[in-house]
Amino acid sequence: MPADLPIEDLWPGHSYVRMARQCARDLLKDMPAPAVIAVAYSTPDLMLTDVVGCYLVDALCGEDQRPEMYGVSDQAGGAGLTALEIARGFASSGNHTDGLLFAVDQITPYHVPGAPHPPKVDGAAVVRFGTDSGPVFEGFRVASTSDPVRQLNDMIAADPRISGVYVGATLAGYADDPEQLAPGRDLFVGPAGMCTSLWRAVESKWPESGTHLLADYDPHAQRIYAATLDAQI
Known part of the structure; x- marks a missing residue:
């Protein structure tokens, strides 16, 4: 490893x-500082000198709001x-009712033996929550399963209310045939990615009406995570 090169030049990722x-x-142009900032990720940042949470607090909120x-x-x-x-727990107590979720993926030597292994890509997605309009997030659940x-x-x-189903690539990879997933419902599958895939699926077709199921799978713990977005108008 050349000692005179900064780490940013040695590693081509993001x-x-x-x-x-x-x-x-782009978000900073049109919205006030968020009351909540959440980051979802699978593996630690390979750029060890960076701390994404601290950066986002400073960049989005400055000194006046923490x-x-x-x-x-x-x-x-x-x-x-x-x-x-x-x-949602914060909001139900009347505190911190609006915010941003950042989901990030990074290329790493990451593999789960016997589990679907989508290509590794760097990527990020952001979800704004707590606004006055839009779907309602509810029905969060976690279930242990090998299937x-x-x-x-x-x-x-x-x-029976569910009309649309959004799933991440990891969960979708367990289906031998795509038609096995959500038969009779509108199905949206995100591209490869551990934490961003589900939100890329939502981005592809934003739920404007009806009740929709969001789900993805953790192959390590063999747990499925799911929730509904209720966009009744």
């Missing part, structure tokens, strides 16, 4: 701070859903 900066740049800031990790695609459930496709379909069958 740090969490770099990706978060790009996401936040938001509630937390991170959720080690849940694969379920981390973002858990982060929103924590935020996430069957568990997903059982969840769908238990709630």
